[in-house]
Amino acid sequence: MIEQTLKQVFGFDSLRYGQKQVIDNVLEGNSTAAIFPTGSGKSLCYQLPALELPHLTLVISPLLALMKDQLAFLHSKGINAAAIESSQDRQTTQQVMQAVRNGETKILMISVERLKNERFRQFISQVPISLLVVDEAHCISEWGHNFRPDYLKLPHYQRQLNISQVLLLTATATSSVIEDMKSKFSIDEKNVVVTGFYRPNLDLSIQPCTEPVKLETLCDVVNQAAQLPTIVYVTLQQTAEGVAQQLRNVGINAIAYHAGLKPEVRDSIQKQFMHDDIHCIVATIAFGMGVDKSNIRRVIHFDLPKSIENYSQEIGRAGRDGERSECILLANKNGLSTLENFVYGDTPDNIAIHSVLEQIYQHEQQWETMLNQLSRETNIRQLPLKTLLVYLELAGVIEPKYSFFADYRFKFIRSKDQILNQFHGERRDFVETIFQCSPQARVWCQIDFETLWNHFQADRQRVIAAMDYFHEQGWIELESKQITDVYAVKNTTLDIHSQSEQLTELFKIKENNEVERLAQMLNFFEADTCLSSRLASYFADDKAPTQCGHCSVCRGEIASLPGHLVDPIDEEMAQQWISEFLANATQLITDEAIARFLSGIATPLSTKMKASKMMGYGKLEQYPFSKTLLLVQRLERI
Numbered sequence: 001m002i003e004q005t006l007k008q009v010f011g012f013d014s015l016r017y018g019q020k021q022v023i024d025n026v027l028e029g030n031s032t033a034a035i036f037p038t039g040s041g042k043s044l045c046y047q048l049p050a051l052e053l054p055h056l057t058l059v060i061s062p063l064l065a066l067m068k069d070q071l072a073f074l075h076s077k078g079i080n081a082a083a084i085e086s087s088q089d090r091q092t093t094q095q096v097m098q099a100v101r102n103g104e105t106k107i108l109m110i111s112v113e114r115l116k117n118e119r120f121r122q123f124i125s126q127v128p129i130s131l132l133v134v135d136e137a138h139c140i141s142e143w144g145h146n147f148r149p150d151y152l153k154l155p156h157y158q159r160q161l162n163i164s165q166v167l168l169l170t171a172t173a174t175s176s177v178i179e180d181m182k183s184k185f186s187i188d189e190k191n192v193v194v195t196g197f198y199r200p201n202l203d204l205s206i207q208p209c210t211e212p213v214k215l216e217t218l219c220d221v222v223n224q225a226a227q228l229p230t231i232v233y234v235t236l237q238q239t240a241e242g243v244a245q246q247l248r249n250v251g252i253n254a255i256a257y258h259a260g261l262k263p264e265v266r267d268s269i270q271k272q273f274m275h276d277d278i279h280c281i282v283a284t285i286a287f288g289m290g291v292d293k294s295n296i297r298r299v300i301h302f303d304l305p306k307s308i309e310n311y312s313q314e315i316g317r318a319g320r321d322g323e324r325s326e327c328i329l330l331a332n333k334n335g336l337s338t339l340e341n342f343v344y345g346d347t348p349d350n351i352a353i354h355s356v357l358e359q360i361y362q363h364e365q366q367w368e369t370m371l372n373q374l375s376r377e378t379n380i381r382q383l384p385l386k387t388l389l390v391y392l393e394l395a396g397v398i399e400p401k402y403s404f405f406a407d408y409r410f411k412f413i414r415s416k417d418q419i420l421n422q423f424h425g426e427r428r429d430f431v432e433t434i435f436q437c438s439p440q441a442r443v444w445c446q447i448d449f450e451t452l453w454n455h456f457q458a459d460r461q462r463v464i465a466a467m468d469y470f471h472e473q474g475w476i477e478l479e480s481k482q483i484t485d486v487y488a489v490k491n492t493t494l495d496i497h498s499q500s501e502q503l504t505e506l507f508k509i510k511e512n513n514e515v516e517r518l519a520q521m522l523n524f525f526e527a528d529t530c531l532s533s534r535l536a537s538y539f540a541d542d543k544a545p546t547q548c549g550h551c552s553v554c555r556g557e558i559a560s561l562p563g564h565l566v567d568p569i570d571e572e573m574a575q576q577w578i579s580e581f582l583a584n585a586t587q588l589i590t591d592e593a594i595a596r597f598l599s600g601i602a603t604p605l606s607t608k609m610k611a612s613k614m615m616g617y618g619k620l621e622q623y624p625f626s627k628t629l630l631l632v633q634r635l636e637r638i
Contacts (some may be wrong), residue, residue, distance in 0.1 A: 301329040404484055
């Protein structure tokens, strides 16, 4: 039966190594983890079973580009698949939801953030789901390279939505990450399928290159075969634009791609690259996930990647057709401080953590917070703030209850009387009560949930369900905003000072791990043993050859990366920069906050102070953060 579907729907004669084992596991009802190299057919492991399973397959997908690419593939095979995502208009979302509710849709793709939306959870809880698929499942692990706190809640959502089994998919999981994934989703060891990481068709080359000649070297490398589909990876958006322009100046058909471009521009660039109208993309890591182009012949790193995991993901986009492809790193240590600054910017100060704890401890039973507002108030970036809240959950201080939109407003498309006439008895009374408690200002009506509960005991969930129904029928237009997270406060007996110290230490450990990850990456690039073998070993693959014969080390080229020469810091000038920053401050400023300012690391505080317009912003970004922090501490004591 499976073989017939594989041939008739997908056009494949047989499954690849590992795919059959995963698919059999899923169809036998077992929760499974599939750790396959990039481009080795992970998606088919859920797409094929989805056609055999009785109910919906719900896919958590990390990027919109990935969703769209996979949807296009599924539609080309005649499979009823859909996505609910932020760029859709209201009518499209309604149509998707109705098709899911009717059981017509086999696969629904969403981002993990969609599950925080109470309107979506209200809808999806009424739909029977056979399988939860978590793509890029390494995001659930704090020890992974791309930890996303919202992924930690997926086991909870699985239980809440009564989904009997889960399929985890990833290409980049170390042994510790695999253990983490298994324990969080209760997956048996026998249902973890690792197919190996080694790619015999990828030629890995580390080319030491000083900064002044790097651009010229890149132009020469690309020009050697200018027609070959090529991705050049860079760290920053402005670098992408500058490098693409230089490549065009020497006659190479290149274009920049990054998150700063409008979605329609990014879509257009991606399509042109897929159709070989553009031969070279100069991209930040915003490009790649979901780009299923099988004949990418070269992946060139113009800047250092963020980690070994990122490097492996990015080179994994080359040669998916099995043909020989080149992976070239033009390497020096110049960009190291920039990469380290990403890490240091995500470490909250002790006073910031203390401030969050104080807010929680002021509430005896329930704490409501809006993440963006809390981020601004405490000077913690939103991602580490989410992580902090997860730490507090694990410590038993708070327990997530639900999230809701603080504000719901609607405007009538059909008249109030026309809507009321659709209902009789108690239901009509209930709808009339909602309208009575929704004062109208010109066009929009604001729902007053407090009055509805205090005077009529109208349950919030029932009100929202009714408004969603009216919205889907086209009777009203409904808007919701200002998402609020509600937590039960479970334990405020711990000493707030010692607790903030412990949490600060946790973040410091995380910071040290991330910096150590960068050191591991540099050691890998300067290795004196086979690069392919070392890379496979890092990802728990012990079956790769010890000498591949197709990397720069095997060719006798052991790399030594040029260091980064910077001028001595003018301490008198640095003191002026610091003084200007402090003069504009409206709250207590830590030494770390000053060091972030000098390093050009954006934080909620620096955004509020418009620090990027100050003289000293980013002036020391080429220096190690630790050195800048020592300088600040010394100048502060003078």
